[in-house]
Amino acid sequence: MKTNPWTLSVLLLLAGPLGADPDWHVEYPDSFCVVEGSTATIPCSFTLPAGRRVERVVWCTNDEFCRRLVFNVYDSSSVRAYRRFRYLGDRVGNCTLKIIKTVKRDTAMYRFLFQANGRGYPGRIGVIVKVTDGEDVKVRSSITDHVVKEGGQVTLTCTSACSFHQLDVHWYRNGHALSETGPALHLSNLTNNNTGNYTCSLDSSGQKTSAPWSLLVGEDEGRFGWRLTVSVVLKVLWAVFLLLLAGLVFAKRSAPGPEHETVYSEVVG
Template sequence: MAVVEPKVVCCCLLLLTGAVSQGPRVDYRDPACAVRGSTLTILCSFTPQSVVEDGKRVLAEIVRVVWCQNHQICHLTTPSVYDSELRYARVNDPRYRYLGDKKGNCTLQITGVQRGDNATFRFRMEAKETKNHFTGRGVTVRVSDGAQMEVHSSTDGQFKRGEAVTLNCTTKCTFHQLEVTWLRDGHALKHTGPSLHLAALTAMDSGNYTCRLKNNVGSLSKAFSVLVEAEEEGSVQVSLIVGVVSAVLMLLCFVILVLVIIRQKNQSAVRGEAGPKYNQAEGAQQQVEDVTYAHIQFRASGSQARPVEVEDDSIIYISVVARG
């Protein structure tokens, strides 16, 4: 007869136990820190108790989800910040918004964080079977006034002319939907977002930058120095000279172009008025120049004909006399 060792039996029991039952679970991101007046999102996920239905192991169906504050089990009429079954909580506080479902997401969002939110929040899920109710261990929320605001740069601290840089106003606690006031050398800027973008840096952007939450002077950050090197005097003069010369050349070209256009218009006008007179004179002159008379005479002489040329101004007579 074979003898089964106790260790083997123990391992088999553990495997069977794990296959029969899968315990419920809730996971948070802990700890959570929020700035007063901001919006905080508590990321949360859960896994219901596994049960056997029709011979198959499935997850229990969740019929109620609850978020409560500073309570161990969030049971029954315990004051809650959110309850999917309003029979226990007639009105849910609108500052607490449930972003999850009844399948596995239990994320809770808190808007307008207050000092009273400095507490431990717990999530509870309830299934059809009472034995499958479960409350998680909870997540602790710490509320801050934002006194630890800091300014960080998107670059390594080298600020060159023409480049862009972004300054970020941050704190150890997360914050959203808050108005941030930016200051340069103590003077308020128009921008109110958590990030300040400076494009095409110039020497005018140099200064000490600070940020704070609006209406919260105590949250003012330490100064962050931005130093943009000014252009050298020689390069400035060269740039100025080049600019002046370019402007003068452009102006000169423009003047010449205008004069050429005016001259062409004047010539066209003169030709249009005196055109017919010039044409008649030129035609007459051409006829005079082209007139050539040839006169040939033959005499009854046996001598050879010889041409006789008679010139009279522009009229040419050619006479050929033949003598017999």
């Protein structure tokens, strides 16, 4: 009896899960939330028996066995590529997937499958990815006051209704992009240059941007007191100098000139 190639493929895929072999395993989170327009990464790892060589890796949506007839966001055996989905893994044990600039239709159940020596194994539990509007992006601070002394530190965190695990976050000060990225922005050894309005965004275009959080870096009290003392001393010295200069000028003007001495001599003679 002839076996349909498609049926044979499904049977090979079933061989992994039904075998319940602990050496065949895929590990990733159950679910997480993604803000529309952001870039998210699905962490993933897999194991297989020693001596096996991985021939094919696949990421698919809403399908238990990642068959070729369904929408596969990544397939190492296909020349068709989807630019927004990038495979960051390998064929050894890393199966991480990156989704760039997520849209609402990316909401789905994502599943990873790998094939080795004619045997296929899809992850038993897929990753449920939910894409939301993310309109409540906010900046939270590690301090309650917006004023920090010079030399101090503060940590700003970008938050949303979604978890920011594995999300790309961009930071701005007064509208200018900072080199730092990630959910948390650590600022230390603060100076007046750090003063400004800080915002965070979930994509490089800045469409999902938080309300600004203002930071004011003030002078250290000890340093300010020293500067004040020096300033007072300089002002006092300047005042003394001006008084001495005025006294010399007045004394010079009050002294008798040569004409007065001549007239005095003629009268005496």
